[in-house]
Amino acid sequence: MTSKKSNTEKRTKLFNLKTNVPEIDEENENLFLATEFLQQCGNHPGLTMRDFYDAVYADNPDTTEERYDELLTAAIAIETMMNMQDKMEEEHGASTVH
Numbered sequence: 001m002t003s004k005k006s007n008t009e010k011r012t013k014l015f016n017l018k019t020n021v022p023e024i025d026e027e028n029e030n031l032f033l034a035t036e037f038l039q040q041c042g043n044h045p046g047l048t049m050r051d052f053y054d055a056v057y058a059d060n061p062d063t064t065e066e067r068y069d070e071l072l073t074a075a076i077a078i079e080t081m082m083n084m085q086d087k088m089e090e091e092h093g094a095s096t097v098h
Helices: 022-040 049-059 065-092
Strands: none
Touching: 022 049, 022 065, 049 065
């Protein structure tokens, strides 16, 4: 059996966030990994799907289409939440940090 974990995914994690719900653990893993790829793309407006694609496949050429879709969905969720936070701060002042 071959592992679907990429080179980036095999890196040592700073902390281990595990629950007793496998679906939540998988989603958290996708979010943290997508964050790494987003950071590789830089911190500038105008990030494209191609930029993200290039970041994912640069070190992980064996990434499956299904795995890429999972990471892309996580990246979209992250970017959406960040944009919503900016909009909420504009409309209502400082946001609540949890």
